[in-house]
Amino acid sequence: MSRAAYPKHLTGRKLVGRSFLAALIFLALFTVGCRSDRRLPERLQADFSRNTSDVLRLGLYGDVGDLSPIGHHGEYDRSICNLIHAAPLRIAADGSLEGDLFASWVSYPDETGRLIVDGIWKQDLKWHDGTQFDPKALGFTFEAMRDPANASPYAALASEVVDVAPMDRGRRIRIVFPGLSRRYLELLTAGLLPPHLLEGKTIPEAKIERRVNASDTFASVETGTSTQVLYTEYPVGLGEYRLADRKRGMFMELEAVHGAASETARPIFRRILVRCHSQFETLLNDFRQGRLDWMPVPSEIASKIEELQIPDARFCRYPNPSFLFWGFNMKKAPFDQMQVRTALATGIGRGAVRSKIPYDGTILTNMRISATATEAIVENAPETAQEAADLAHLLDGTGLKDSNGDGKRDMNGKPFAMKILVNEENLVRKLVAEEISSQLRRAGIDASVEAVSWSDLLGNRLVGDSWDSFLLSFQLPRSGNAVDLWHTPTASITDSLNYCGISDPDLDSILEQLDRWPEKASPSTYLGSISERLEAVRPGAFLFRPADVAAWHTYLSGPENEANIIDMRPSAWQKKGGNGGAAVSAGSPDTR
Structure with a gap:
């Protein structure tokens, strides 16, 4: 990685100008109603209006950006990537490493001081498009990380990988790193890329075929046909949730994949819905009206939002890393x-x-x-x-x-x-x-x-x-x-x-x-x-x-145990009770 790149431990440009925006946001909250010309599809409007125990409804201030597992991730990207993608290893809640796509694994030094990782893949792994998993995906992902055209934050570490060797007819794999550093294991916590879709392509510009369903929101595309979409916007992964539908700047719909490799138990949520808001007042209104279970709060106005005393709402401050x-x-x-x-x-x-x-x-x-x-x-x-x-x-x-x-x-x-x-x-x-x-x-x-x-x-x-x-x-x-x-x-x-x-x-x-x-x-x-x-x-x-500040309704448990917003795993949260799928009740007048 060149010095002029954007190192993963260095933060620089995200917060530009937000101090001036804070006053404008706060003024808008209390002087105007919620205005939005962009309406959700009817089926999703109904889904966001029902509070059920098997559907989690998240609100975001802004949009999710790069959903490539090897890309630079913004404020919300990584947590969504963790749902869609799976990796050989993952970081547990206590910071330790545990198997994800690996059913078991061991690490040890060899006689020359190199780090050896031996992993046994879980059986019957399949990508979200139904394609059988090929162990060469790990080596392919390392190559993509190294490629300067992909500008991956993992490039420097990936360039040091000594060898990736499938064994036992692909059931096992051995990775050789040049030294005994835990930093190399970061490479094994990044989601894998699908070679059958991306081979020979530059990841940021790569397009893949996506079949259009009746529920999809693609304009002027006939149901049952295929269309070309950017992989970074509509990724195919191995994680416990697949991307069912999306419209940039509006929403994402994730569906649980039963039997997914990264599943440790039956999914708590059948679906996870993400509503993207370009204006904070519409985000707040949806939360107050019970159409969202969780939302982030701009920290510069968090205290003012708390003063609204939204019924059954809990606020939490997480230390930013x-x-x-x-x-x-x-x-x-x-x-x-x-x-x-x-x-x-x-x-x-x-x-x-x-x-x-x-x-x-x-x-x-x-x-x-x-x-x-x-x-x-x-x-x-x-x-x-x-x-x-x-x-x-x-x-x-x-x-x-x-x-x-x-x-x-x-x-x-x-x-x-x-x-x-x-x-x-x-x-x-x-x-x-x-x-x-x-x-x-x-x-x-x-x-x-x-x-x-x-x-x-x-x-x-x-x-x-x-x-x-x-x-x-x-x-x-x-x-x-x-x-x-x-x-x-x-x-x-x-x-x-x-x-x-x-x-x-x-x-x-x-x-x-x-x-x-x-x-x-x-x-x-x-x-x-x-x-x-x-x-x-x-x-x-x-x-x-x-x-970082977030708010959620008190029937939701789990967010209070997260280390931070960037790495949160909403699939592990749980709703206490719910209202059996009834429409949400309005806690205050709906101005939308």
Whole structure:
């Protein structure tokens, strides 16, 4: 993967402009009714209006994007992909690995230090189109990940796979990886691609045949015929639900596949319906009227929505896996000095920084890493005020002093200035950077913000040595295995995001123990030590961790046990009771 690509542990552009949208959304909620010219097909209108125990009705603010299992996934894409696709392994609720398409599996090192994974496939596997499963799908998926034309976030890891060898007439398979790293197992948790539909095609542009049923919403296509559709929009998978029907920007209809490989028990829900809303007021109205069981809530207006006191509604805040980080160039003076980094990281007033961020979340003073995000779920938690340390006083002890009385600090007798690099597409990040630079200027540092394009920031600026600091958001994997974020770059780390230049043997040792597979201890054994070591090294300032907010009706159980919204598995939820398929009752006037 090139540096200018979009690494899977780096978040950048999704939240652009939402601070301005929040006020518009809130105004619309209370000044106008719900307007929508796009109506659902009659059969789905009826389905969303009935609350039954075997149909789950989800609402989304926006749409589901890329449904390729090897693509870049947005806010809702991964959870839908987890329903449609299946992989050799999957991540369990506690963060451990368990078989999905594998009936059983073992992993072990060989005599040369390579990681071997032997898996036995489940029997009678079939794709959603009825085609018999061919074990070559795993090798085909790895090849697609490696292909630059597919721009897969798995490309770097997939390029290191040594061998994929079917055995025992395809009933078993052996995968050989070059080293004992748990990161390679991420490849085995990505859904498989169907070679019989995609061989010889570039995945983002690949089209497949789809037979049109009487219930489908394709315009001007005769029932019983076939039409060409994009695979990324109408995927065929091996998961416990198949995509029965879809109209972009409106809805998705998923049907349970009885006997699916990824099924561990009889499906709780016969169907999962997803209603996509371009306007939040229509989403909220459907939820209030009982036409939806669950919905996400924009965190910038979540508190206001809670004040509506919707009957039988529960709100929950999930810690987002990302964190906002002000990083320093430890390869450049004076940021190579621990005293300077400590003064900057601890002296910034985080309360003022927090005031520039419109989202729910938690102020950070250090990076507490947990093995699973469920440990940190916060519900209706008030914001904690953060008192600023005396930045000027802390800087006085670093050698950065005003030697000529001009109000600006010097370094080795020369004027000292520093820049904060941000990506120009992200408004909130620019506002935070301006607040930090304002505090620095008041403390005597000639600070400024430089906004550059995303490709220039990652592809050129941060790979050099001349920059001072950056403001970015990084995303932690659920296991907390951030070896590519903080480990000293080595040949085995093919896509290092250690822009700060951290090189600490003690931290490297802990990260290597955490990354090692087969594991000698659970991830939680190492995570506290990593947090402590990061605080000792001070590569930058951990500033903020956002929260994602969701609401659901109290008859629904399961969402409260999810680690986060991105990885939620709605197929495991359950409805308590239901009303036997009767039409929903209106809790407030329907303005649609």
